[in-house]
Amino acid sequence: MKLDPIVALATSLQTQAISICRISGDGAIDIAETLTHLHLENQDHRISYGFIHDPLTDEEVDEVLVLVMKGPKSYTREDVVEIHSHGGIYVTQRILSLILGAGARLARPGEFTQRAVLHGRIDLAQAEGVNALIEADSIQSAKLALSQLKGSLSLLSEPLKEELLTIIAHIEVNIDYPEYDIEQVTRTQLLPLCTEFRAKLVLILKEAQSGQRMREGVKTAIIGKPNVGKSSLLNALLNEDKAIVTDIPGTTRDVVEGTIRLDKVTLHLMDTAGIRESEDRIEKLGIEKTKQIIQDAALILFVVDGSQALDKDEEAVLSTLDPEKTLVIHNKKDLASLSDRLEVSALNKDISALIEALNKRYEVDQFVFTKPVLNNERTIGLVRQALSSIDSAIQAIQEDIAVDLINLDLTAAYEALVGLTDPENNTSIADELFARFCLGK
Ligand code: GDP
Numbered sequence: 478m479k480l481d482p483i484v485a486l487a488t489s490l491q492t493q494a495i496s497i498c499r500i501s502g503d504g505a506i507d508i509a510e511t512l513t514h515l516h517l518e519n520q521d522h523r524i525s526y527g528f529i530h531d532p533l534t535d536e537e538v539d540e541v542l543v544l545v546m547k548g549p550k551s552y553t554r555e556d557v558v559e560i561h562s563h564g565g566i567y568v569t570q571r572i573l574s575l576i577l578g579a580g581a582r583l584a585r586p587g588e589f590t591q592r593a594v595l596h597g598r599i600d601l602a603q604a605e606g607v608n609a610l611i612e613a614d615s616i617q618s619a620k621l622a623l624s625q626l627k628g629s630l631s632l633l634s635e636p637l638k639e640e641l642l643t644i645i646a647h648i649e650v651n652i653d654y655p656e657y658d659i660e661q662v663t664r665t666q667l668l669p670l671c672t673e674f675r676a677k678l679v680l681i682l683k684e685a686q687s688g689q690r691m692r693e694g695v696k697t698a699i700i701g702k703p704n705v706g707k708s709s710l711l712n713a714l715l716n717e718d719k720a721i722v723t724d725i726p727g728t729t730r731d732v733v734e735g736t737i738r739l740d741k742v743t744l745h746l747m748d749t750a751g752i753r754e755s756e757d758r759i760e761k762l763g764i765e766k767t768k769q770i771i772q773d774a775a776l777i778l779f780v781v782d783g784s785q786a787l788d789k790d791e792e793a794v795l796s797t798l799d800p801e802k803t804l805v806i807h808n809k810k811d812l813a814s815l816s817d818r819l820e821v822s823a824l825n826k827d828i829s830a831l832i833e834a835l836n837k838r839y840e841v842d843q844f845v846f847t848k849p850v851l852n853n854e855r856t857i858g859l860v861r862q863a864l865s866s867i868d869s870a871i872q873a874i875q876e877d878i879a880v881d882l883i884n885l886d887l888t889a890a891y892e893a894l895v896g897l898t899d900p901e902n903n904t905s906i907a908d909e910l911f912a913r914f915c916l917g918k
Contacts, residue, residue, distance in 0.1 A: 478595065478596065479502075479503040480502050480503060480555065480592060480595075481502050481503065481504075481581075481582060482500055482501065482502035482503060482504045482505045482508060482580060482581040482582070483500070483501055483502055483581060483582055483583070483584035483588055483589070483592075484498060484499065484500045484501075484573065484576045484577065484581040484582070484583060484584060485498075485499060485583065485584040485588075485589070486498055486499075486569065486573060487499045487559065488564070490566055490569060490570070491564075491566065492564060492565060492566060493564035494564050495561050495562065495563065495564050496561070496562050496563070496564045496565075496568070496569040496572075497559050497560070497561050497562075498559070498560045498562070498569070498572055498573055498576060499557065499558070499559050499560075499589070500557065500558045500559075500560075500576060500581050501551070501552075501553045501555045501556070501557045501558075501584075501589055501592060502553075502555050502556070502581070502592075503555070503556070504556075504580060504581075505555070505556045505557060505558045505581070506518060506545060506547075506556050506558060507580075508558070508576060508579040508580055508581055509543055509545070509558040509560065511532060511579050512529050512530060512532065512560075512572075512575055512576065512579055513525075513527040513528065513529060513530070513541065513543055513560075514527065514528075514530060515527045515543060517543060517545050517558070520543075520545045521545055521546070521547045521550075522544075522545070522546055522547075522550065523544075523545065524542050524543065524544050525542070525543045525544075525545070526540075526541075526542055526543075527540075527541060527543060528540055528541065529541050529560065529562065529572055529575065531575060532575070532578070532579065538568065538571055538572060538575065539562045539563055539568045539571075539572060540562075540563070541560050541561060541562045541572075542560075542561040543558060543559070543560055543561070544558065544559040544561065545557075545558050546558075546559075548596075549596070549598070552589060552593055552598075553589050553592040553593050553596065553598070554592070554593060554596035554597070554598045555592060555596065560572060560576075587604075587608070590604050590607050590608075591604075600630070600631060600898040600899065601898060601899070602630035602631065602634075602856065602897060602898045603630070603631075605853055605855070605856070606622050606623070606630075607622075608622075609622035609853070610622035610623055630851070630856065630897060630898055631898050633681065633850075633851075633897075634894055634895075634897040634898055637674075637677065637678075637894050638891065638894050638895065640674060640677075641674065641887060641890060641891050641894065642891065643670075644667065644670045644671065644674065644887060645884065645887050645888065645891065647666050647667060647670070648667070648880055648883065648884050648887070667870075667874050667883065668871070668874050668875070671867055671870055671871050671874065671887075672871065674867060675864065675867045675868065675871065678860055678863055678864045678867065679864065681851065681860055682851075682857065682860055682861065682864065684850050684851075685850055685851035685856075685857050685860070687839075687850070688850040688851065689857075690742065690743070690775070690839065694736050694738075694742075694743035694744055694745030695742055695743065695744050695745060695775045695776045695839070696745050696773055696774050696775045696776070697744045697745060697746050697774060697775070697776045697777075697778060698746075698770050698771060698773075698774040698776070698777050698778070699711060699746065699778045699780060700771070700777060700778070700779055700780070700794075701779055701780035701781060701791075702781075702788075702790065702791060704782070705780045705781055705782045705808055705809075706780055706782070706808040706809060706823040706824070707780050709808070709823035709824055710778070710780055710806065710808060710821065710823040710828070710831075711746070712823070712826075713821070713823045713826040713827075713828045714737055714744075714828065714831075715737065739832060739835055739836060740832075740836050741835070741836040741837075741839045741840055742835055742836065742838070742839035744776070744835070771798065774802065775802055776802055776803075776804070777798055777799075777802055777803045777804070778804055778806055778831075779794075779795060779798065779803050779804065779805045779806065780806050780808050781805060781806070781807055781808065782807075782808060782809055783807030783808055783809050783810050783812070783813055783814070783815075783818070783820055784809045784812035784813040804819060804831075804834065804835075804838075805818070805819065806819055806820075806821055806831060807819060807820045807821070808820075808821055808822065808823050809822060809823075809824070810822045810827070811824065811825055811827075819831065819834055856897055859893045859894070859896045859897055860893070860894075860897070862889075862890075862893040863889075863890040863891075863893040863894050864890075866886045866887070866889040866890035866893065867886070867887075867890050869886045870883050870886035870887050870890070873886060
């Protein structure tokens with residue numbers, strides 16, 4: 478498959494030491510030869526020195542280094558030429574326009590990577606990894622992206638597909654040998670296999686959650702009745718040495734959103750202004766907006782005044798919260814202290830117990846890097862789909878439903894897993910994916 482030459486700046490357009498214009502596709506080398514008067518055909522994976530000329534006037538535009546990477550040994554698997562010029566904005570733009578004039582067209586965002594996928598150099602999952610790596614803003618998320626880029630998603634999906642095929646094969650075999658009692662075989666063989674397979678999908682989704690937490694932070698809501706010290710606690714968290722505060726407008730009283738990065742976890746504080754605005758009455762925790770926040774939150778910091786017993790309203794609210802995601806924080810420990818609870822003094826910025834509890838709670842996330850992890854909605858959605866198909870297969874097995882219906886469920890699960898690395902001709906997803914890339918990648 479030969480595709481027209483595309484060009485983009487691989488570096489940003491600003492005054493800098495060097496700029497790199499990258500051309501990929503059929504004719505990329507011709508274009509570079511036209512503009513530099515160099516013979517580049519035999520310079521594969523070598524750097525040549527020369528000048529860019531304006532073909533109309535033959536005027537020298539800039540002194541450049543030209544790197545030729547003939548396909549398939551290039552990022553796109555096509556012939557790729559990089560022109561390294563001086564970094565001035567004018568010079569860079571001029572070279573880009575000369576390349577366009579010589580027959581290349583401006584690449585769309587992500588089009589280089591799209592070509593790498595089209596030519597089979599990387600799969601779609603790896604392409605997502607490229608994007609994630611570019612967007613990574615911490616060492617953890619960069620590591621995660623790099624593991625995906627290296628093809629770890631295929632490492633994850635291939636054994637799953639194999640295993641599922643084996644399960645499906647059991648059914649096919651039984652259908653082919655009708656002298657066996659199919660229902661009997663189904664129940665004794667398929668059920669444990671499917672249950673075991675289901676557990677693997679659940680684990681993968683759990684790990685994906687950790688990965689997501691690493692990238693996006695844990696959606697956190699700080700709630701509690703008035704004057705228990707929510708603002709003070711927020712303040713103390715923001716002052717934490719290891720906290721990196723971003724995107725927090727105004728004073729703490731107005732804080733609506735922000736990200737706090739701790740050792741082992743990033744907290745993404747959600748807009749809880751609604752709770753404070755509602756006349757500061759805890760009964761108002763019932764209002765829709767607050768309900769939504771509580772529902773969306775993966776972590777709820779429920780602040781109470783440790784110098785007083787919980788009142789009826791607090792007990793009532795607490796009973797509606799998911800204990801799995803709720804930390805009850807007894808504030809004002811400077812006024813009253815009991816050893817068996819999570820206590821802080823927001824006023825004195827003494828919140829080490831909370832920080833410790835948070836780091837401990839998310840410690841397991843640290844192990845995620847070594848394993849392949851799903852890292853975006855598309856892939857997580859597919860594994861969820863597979864899980865729900867397996868669930869209905871398990872249900873069908875338990876309810877003695879006809880074997881070919883079970884087979885349908887298993888096949889649906891298999892197709893969802895295939896979609897992880899090979900979303901067939903699903904161009905809309907692929908287009909969407911590549912459009913998220915930055916230009917020149
Ligand atoms: P919010 O309404 O829940 O946001 O509570 P604030 O953070 O505004 O605090 C209410 C009052 O409690 C203020 O007067 C704070 O100074 C005080 N306060 C907050 N944290 C502590 C603490 O740890 N110890 C003591 N003694 N007072 C605190």
